[in-house]
Amino acid sequence: MPDVLSVDFAQTTGDFRGGATGTLYGFGDDGVPTQALIDGAHITNSSQKAPYGTQHPSGDALTIEDGFFAKHGQELAIYIQDYYPDWSYNGGKRPGDARTYDQTTGTFVEQSNGVWDYLEIVEFVTEAVATQSDHPEKYLFIPFNEPDGGNWYPDWAAQQDQFLADWQATYEKIQEVYDRHGLGHARIGGPGDTRWQPERSADYLTYAKANDVLPDVFIWHELGIDNLATFRSHMRDYRQLEQDLGIDPIHVNITEYGMLRDMGVPGQLVQWLSMFEDEKVDAQTAYWNYAGNLSDNTARAGGANAGWWMFKWYGDLEGSQTVQVDPPHPDTVDTLQGIGAIDAANRRATVLLGGTDDDVRLDLSGLDRRTFGQKVDVEVREVTLSGAQGLSSTPRVVQRLDGATVRSGELALDLDTYDRYAAYQVLVTPAQAHEAAAAPTWTTSIEAEDTALTDAQVYAQDPQGDGGWKFLASGGHDVGSFNKATSRADWTVTVPRDGTYRLQVIGATPGVPGRHALFVDGALDQPVQYTADLALTSAQKWQYRGSTEVQVELAAGEHVLSLRASEDGRTLLPNADITLDKLVLTDVSDGEPTAYPARTMRFAGGAGLDWDGGKAQGSAGVQGDGQRAEVYATAMESGYYDIAVRHTTSASSDLTLSANGRAATTFDTPRPGSWVSTARVHLAEGINELELTSVTGALVESVTTTRASDDAAVTVEAEDTDLHGTAVVASKSAASGSNASGGKVVEWLGDGEENYLEIARAAGFDAAGDYDVTVRYANAELSGKHDYNPQVVDRELQVREGDSVAGATHFRYTFSWDSFWDRTVPVTLATADRPLRFGNPEAFAPNIDAITIAPLVAGEPTTRRVTGHAPLVAGEPTTRRVTGRG
Template identity: 45%
Template sequence: MQTLNVDYGTTTGDFYGGSSGMLYGLGDEGSPTDAILDGARVQVTSQKPADGLQHPSADVLAVENQFFNNGGEELVVNLQDWYPDWSYNGGKRPGDTRSYKLDVDPNDAQYGTYTDNAPNDRWDFDEVLEVVMNKILANTSHPDNIVFMPFNEPDGGNWYASGDNASADIYKQFLTDWNDAYATIQKVWNQYKSGEKTNVNGVKPTADHALIAGPGDSVWRANRTKALLESSKAANTLPDVIVWHELGNGSLKNYRSHYNQYRSFEQELGITPRAINISEFGELRDMSVPGQLIQWMSMFESTKVQAQTAYWNYAGNLNDNMARANSANGGWWLYKWYGDLRGTQTVKVTSEHPDSVDNLQGVAAIDTKNRKATVLYGGANDATKIGANIPVTVHMTGLDQSVFGESVDVQVRENAYTGPDGVAATPRVVNVLSDQKLVNGTLDVTTTSIDRYAGYQLVVTPHQDVATSLDNAENGRSLQAIEAEDTTLSDGAKAYTKSDNTGSWGNFMFSGNGDVGNFKNGAKMTWNVDVPADGAYRLQLITAPAGFPGVNHVYVDGKSVGDLNVPAELALKEAAKWKYRGSAEIVLDGLTKGKHAITVEATDLDNESDKLLLYQVSRGDGTPVDQVTYPASDMRLDSGAVLAYDGNGTNGFANLNGGRADVFAHAWEAGYQNVTIAYNAAKGAHFVLSVNGQSAATVTAQSDGAQTSIVRVAFSEGINQLTLSGAAGVRVASVTTARASESDSKAIRFEAEDAQLSGGAKVQKDDASDASGKSFVAGLGNQFVTNESGKAGYGDQTRVEADANHVPTVAQNNKGTMTVTGVPAGAYNMVVRFSNDAFIGSHSYNPQVVDLGLQVREGDQEIARGSFRYTYTEKHFMNRSVTVTTHGGALTLGNWDEVGSRKAAVSWGVAPNVDSITFYPITDGNVIDSVSGVTVSGEGVSADGKASLKVGETLSLNASVTPDSVADKTVQWTSSDEQVATVDEHGVVKGVKAGTVTITATSVADSSRSGSVEVTVAEDSEQKPSGGDGDNNGEQTGKPDGNTGGQTSDSDAGADSGNNQKHMPLTGAAVAAVAGVAVLLAGAGLLLKRLRSRS
C-alpha cells in the first residue's frame, strides 16, 4: 500500500498549466490535427524562426495560427535555429565574415541571403538576428505572444562552453553578446511597434518590449546564471523568461533545489521574479509514459513554471505523446487530463517519496465553480522497479462541505502505457464510489495501480444524478494485459531483460523491464487468458518491427482467426530500431467465457514485442460495439458552461448556458458512430452538435425533462472533438459513443489507382506494402529528387536531395494530380489512406522528416487541405481525415503550393502517396430522439381514457409513441387483471368476465413511458344458451384465448381495428434491432427513470 496525501484545505495558487510544453511539438499547420492539439492543451512550444534551416519543418509562422486557435498561449522561437548545422555554425562563435542582404523587403526571396568572405564591420550573428526578427514581425499575426530566445545551449557545444565557470573569457564574451543581441531584438521590435516597418497582416506589437528568454543552458548552471542576472540587471537587459534544461532522470531528484537556488539569486539581487521555462525535460524513457510524465508535471506545476518535453525524435507528434496520424497514446491522455485543469486552483500534494526518481507523485486541483476536485497521479513503484498491482490510497483532507455537501461521488480512470506510437483507447473507469459520506472533510480512495507506467485521474464531485459504471465485464468494457515476456514462448522466441531505468537518455521505456525478441518465422508467444464473459474482444500487441510493415498470425485455441497488421515504426537511427513501439489490433469475435490460448506467430517481419492487451468490445448479447460513456463531469466546459448542482434532478449535468462542452472521443477506426446525448431541457430547446469543427446536427428537445437524442456521425480514426453548444437550460448528463458500422456502406470509396491520373502521378505496385491491392499512387504535386542512403533493414532510407542549407531539390515541371467523380454535393469526412517517406538532410539525433501537403480542388477552387505526417516508409499507410464540403463536381487532388516560401514543408508542393480516399457523409439519417410519451386510443375510448365492452367482445386499441423522431415505436401491451380482460400483442382487448381493468401500452425503448385506458367489462344479458331453447340453460362464458400480452408498434394495427393500420407480430430481426436501440438508449450513462422521478 502506498499513500498520496492531498490537502484541499491548502491551495497553492492558480493552476499554471506550463508543464504541457513541447520543443518542436508541432510540425506544420495540421500536424498534429486540431483535435489532438486542442485536446492536449499545449500551453507553450518552441519552434524554429521563419525560414530557419536547422530542421526542415516546424516553422513558427506555419504553426502559429493553429497553435493559438487550439489553446496555445506562448510561442518561443529558438533564433539560432536559423543555422542549418548542429552544433550551430560548426560549434564556433561566428565572427565578421559575411554580409547579409538587408536592404529589401523581408518577404523578398533575396532578403537574408549572404555573401561569404565579405566582412562589413558587423558581427554576423547580429545580422542573423535582424533577419529573423524582421521575417517574423513582418508576417506574424501574434507578435505579443512570441518569446524570442537568442541562444540555445550556449554552455555546451554552441559557442560559449565553459562548464559552470562564469569567470572564463568565453563566458564574459557571452555576457557582451547577450547585451548586443538584446538590443538588436528590441530595435527591430520597436520599428514594427512604431509603424516604421509594417506587417503584412496589419498587426502591430503592443507590448512594452519584446519578450526575451535565456540563458538557455543545457543543464542548471548556478554560477553562469547568477552572473547573467548581475550583468543584465546592470545593463537593463534582464531576460523576461529564465531558461535551462532538466534532461536526466537525476532531475527528478534535483530540480527543486535548482529552482530554489535560482529564486534565492533573485532575492539576493533584488530582481523581480522572472517567469521560468525548463525548455527541455525528460528522456526517451519518459515520453508517452503516463506514470513517468506525471512525476515531472508534479514538480513543475508545484513551482509554477513552464516546461517543455525534449525533442528526441521528429517534429509534429508532441514529442512522442500522440500516436499515428490522429490517435492518442498514454502520454496524450495525461496531457488532456492536465489541460482540463485550466481555470482551477492547485492544492498541496505530499508524496511519501519526495524528490526521488521513479516514484508515486501527483497534481491536485479544486474547481469551486464546477464543484469538482481532481487528482492526477501515477508512478507507484516497488523493489522490482515494475510496480505491478500496488494499492494506492489517495488520502484527501480539507474537502469543503459548503462545496461538496455531505456526500460525494468519486470516479477513478486508468490510463495504461501503450508505447510511443501505440494507440491508447479512452481511459477506463476502474473505481467508483457513489453517495460516499465525508467525515470532517476527509476521504480515502484506494485503487490498485496496474503498474508504475500507468497514470490515474481521480474526480470528486457532490453526489450526482448521473450514474457512472465501472468499465468491467458486466458492462462490456473489461481490459486484461500481460507482459510479452510473461507469455509462453516457443519455436525460437526469446525473452530479454532490460535495465529498469533503460540506461540513458537515448533508450526507450520497456514495460515490465523486458520484451520478446528473436521473433522470426514460426516463433510463437501464447497467452493463456481467462476470458471474463462471452463477447467480442480486441487483441492489441505493443510491438516494433525494423521500419517496415508486415503481419503476425493469430490463433485462438489452435484455430487461425486472422492476422495482426503490424505497422512500420521509426527505425532511422540505432536507438529506435525495434524500440519505437507502436500497436497492432485484431478483433476476436465470439470468445466464450473461460480459459483460452491466444497465440501470436511470427512471420519474416522480425518484430520485438513489449506487451499484449485484451479489450472487451461488447458483451456479445446484441449490445453496441465499443460503447463508451463520457459523463458531464469529464467534459471540458468553456464560455459559460458549468456543472449544475441545484437539486432539481440534474445534479452533475453540464448547463450549456450559452457556452460549450467538449468531449474528446476515441475511435479505433474511421466510420460511423452513434452519438447519444442524454440531457434535460424544456420542450423546444435546442443545441448544436459539432464534430471536429463541422456542425453535424441541431438537436431540439421533443419533451420537457430528461430525454436522449442520437446522432449518427462519421468519426475520424483516433481522437474526435465533439462539441455541444446551446443556451441556458439545456443540461447535458452524458455523451455515449458506439460503433455503427452498418452505415459505413453509405461511404463512397475510391482506390487511388482507379482515379484519373495526370502529370507525374503514377500507379506504383509494391507487394511488400500494406496498401490495399498492393498498389498506390505516387507523384502527386511536385516531386522531390531523392537518393538512397543508410543501412538496409533500418526502414525506408529515401533521403531528399538537398543543398548544404537543407533546401530540397524539387521537380516542378510535371505536377501530378488525381481526379475522382461521383461524390454528391454535401459535407464529408474525407479519409485519405496515405504514406510519406520524405526526410531532408541529417542531424545528430533528430530524424529530419517532413510533413507533406494534399489539397482538394473542385474546379479552380480549393475546398480542403491537410498535412500528412511521416509514415516511416512509403510501404506503410496511415489514415488521416480532412473535412470537405463539395458541390457535386469532379474533385482533383494534388499539391499546388508555391515552391520557395518554405514557411512549412508542405509548401514545397509535394503530396503524399495515396492508397485510397473514402468520403463519409458527416451524418447518416436524422436525429433519433427518446420517447416522450405514449397515448392509447381506439374506437369507443372516451376523452378521459375509458372504454367498455361485454364479455366475449373485443376492442382494438392503438398506441401512438411520440415524438415522430423516435426510432423504435414498439410497445408492450399488458392487462392489470387477465381474469377480467386480456390483450394481445396487437392491442386487441377481449372481455373475459365482468369487472374493471387497466390496459397499458409501455414503450419498449423506454419502459418508464407508457399510456393506458380503463376498460369496464359487463355481462352480456342477451347471450343464447349453447344447448337448447331456454334463456338460462347452458350459458357459454368467455374464456381467455391464451394471449395475455404482447408487443406492437404504433404503425401496426389489426384488420378489425377500424383504421388503416396493419397488425404484424414483432419477431426475428426486428426484435434484435429493437433490442439494440433500447440497449443503446439505456447505455447513455443516465438512469432515465430515476431522473424523471426527480424532474
C-alpha cells in the same frame, strides 16, 4: 504496505498554471499534429524554429501559429539560432563578420559589412515575426540555446565578457525591431543553459540588471534522470539568487526536460508535471526524435498514446486551484507523485498520480461540506502504457465509489495500481442519483512476457538503463528474438459471450512493416499486419513501440490466441521479427459504447457543471454565445459513430453538436424534458474534438459514442482512379511486408499542378456539403542530416473540387514508404458533379493507397424523450476492489 499520498484540498497552493506540458518542436507543419490533439492536450507554450530557418525541415513558428493559438496557446518561443542548418550551430563556433545578409530575403553573400553576422540573423527573424505574425505580442525570442554546451560560449572563464556583450546586442536589436513597428516590448528569454549553472546565472543576471537587459523569462534545461530529484533545489537556488541580487521574480520556463524513457509514459510524466506545477513554472518536453508529435506523446496521424492522456488530464485542471500534495518520497526518482486541484465553481476535485508498482492509499482531507456536501461520488480512471506510437483508447473507470460519506472533510481510498508506468485520474464530486450500471464493455490484457512462448526471448528493460536513452516496456519486460518460423506467443483467455473482439498488439516493428499470423485454437484465423515504427538508432530500434488492431470472432468460453511468425511453421512471414510488449482483447460486438459524463468535460465561456438540484444535477450547463462543453472522444478506427447526447431542457431549446471544428447538427427539443439526441457522425481515427453549444440553454448529462455502420462511406483504391502527369501506379512486393491494400499504390503525386489523381463524383458524394476524406497514405521523406533528430518532412495534400481547394492538410511521417496510415481531411464541397483532384502544386504529396469519402453526417439525427436518471452506460465503468472510509 501501500504508498500513502496525502492531498489536502483546504490548503491551496495557487492558481493552476498548466504550463508543464509545453513542447520543443512539438509542432511540425500546419495539421501536424491535428487540431484535436493540440486542443485536447491543452498546450500553452512551445519552442519552435525561427521563420525560414534551416535547422529542421518543419516546425517554423509562423507556419504553425494559427493552430497553436487557436484555443490554449499563450506563448510561442523561437530558437533564433535554429536559423542555421547545422548542429552545433555554425559548427559550434561563434560567427564573425564574414557575410552580408539581405534583410528582405534572409539570403547572404560571403562579404563582410562591418555588422556581426548573427545580429543580422536576429534582425531578420524578429522582422519576420513583427510583420508576418497575427500575434507578435505572444512570441518569446530565445537568442541563445545551450550556450554553455557546444554552442559558442562553453568556456565561461574566457568567454563570459563576449557572451554578455552579445546578449545585450541581441536583446537591444530585438527591441529595436519591435519599436520600429510600434509593437511595444518584445519578450525575450535566456540564458538557455544545458543545466542549472549557478555561477554563470549569477554573472548573467548581475550584468543584465546593470544594463537593463533582464530576460522576461529565465530559461535552463532539466534533462537527466536525477533531475527528478534535484529540480526543486535548483529552483530554490535560483529564487534565492534573485533575492540576493535585488531582482523581482522572473518567470521560469524549463525549455527542455525529460529523457527518451519519459516520453509517452504517463507514470513518468506525472512526476515531472507535479514538480513544475508545484513551482508554477512552464516546461517543455525535450525534442529527442521528430517534430510534430508533441515529443512522442501522440500516436499515428491523429491518435493519442498514453502520454497524451496524461497531457489531457493535466489540461483539464484549467480554472482550478492546486492544493497541497504530500508524496511518500518527495524529490526521489521514479516514485509515487501527484497533483491535486479543486475547481470550486464546478464542485470538482481532482488528483492525478502515478509512478509506483505498489498499491496506493489516497488520504483526502479538506473536502469542504459547503462545496461537496456530506456524500461524494469518486471515480478512478487509469491509463496504461501503450508505446510511443501505440493507440490508447479513452481511459476507463477502474474503481468507483457512489455516495461515500465524508466525515470532517476526510475520505480515504485504497487504489489497486497496475504498473509504475500507468497513471490515474481521481475525480471527486457531490453525490448524484444513479440507476444501476449497465454491463461495462469487457476488456482484458496480458503482458507479452506472461504468454506461453516458443522460440522467443523475454528481455528485461531497466527504466534507468542507458542513462534514460531508451523507451520503456509495459511491465518492465518485452519479448524479442521472434525470428524463427517456430516463434509463437500463446494466450489462453476466456471471453464472456459470442461476439466480435478487437485484439490489440503493442510492439515494435523496426523501421519496416511486418506480419504475423493469428491462430485461434490451433487454426489459422487471419494475418496480423503491423505498420513500421521508428528505427533510426539503437535507442529506437526494437523499443519504439506502436500498435496494431485486428477483429476476431470468438464464441463464449476459453480460447488460445496464438501470434506466430509463420503460417505453416516453415516459412517466416515478411519482417516477422517484431518485439511484443502487451496484448489487449476488447469486446466490440456492440460498437464499444464509450461514455463521457459531464463531470469529465471541459468548459469555456462561462459554461460549467450545474449543481442546483433536480434530476439533472451535475450536468454541464451551456447557454448563449461563447459557452461550450468539450469532449475529446476516441475513435479506434476511422468511420461512423452514433453520438448520443443526453440532455435536459427547461423549455423548448436547441443543442448544437460540432465535430472537429464543424457544426454537425443542431438538436431541437419542443418543450421541457429529458432527451437523448443521436447523430451518426464520421470521426477520424484517434482523438476527435466534440463541442456542445446552445443558444437558449441546455443541461448536458453525458455524451456516448458507439461504432456504427460505414454504409454511407465510399472507398476507392488509388490505382482505380484517373491519373494525370507523373502520378503512377506502383506495386509493393510480398517481401516488403507492406499493408497496402491489394499491393498497389499511387506514387509521384504533386510537385506540379498537372500531377494528381482524380475521382469522378458518384453516389454517396454527389451532393454539396461537408465531408470527411480519409486517405490511406505513406510518407517517409527525410531532408538534411542531424545528430539525433530524424529530419522528417510533412507532405501536404490538397483536395480540389475542379480548380478550387476544398480541403488541405499536412501528412506526417510514417517511417517507411511501404507503411500506410489513415489521415482524415475535412472537405467542404460546393457542387454535386465536379471531380475531386488529389495532389499538391507546390511540393510532393504523400503516396496514396486508398481514399474513403464520407458525408460528415449520415442519415437524419433523432431526438427522443426519456424518463428517470441517466444510467451509467456500457463502456464507462469497470470495477475493481474499492475501499472507502469516512
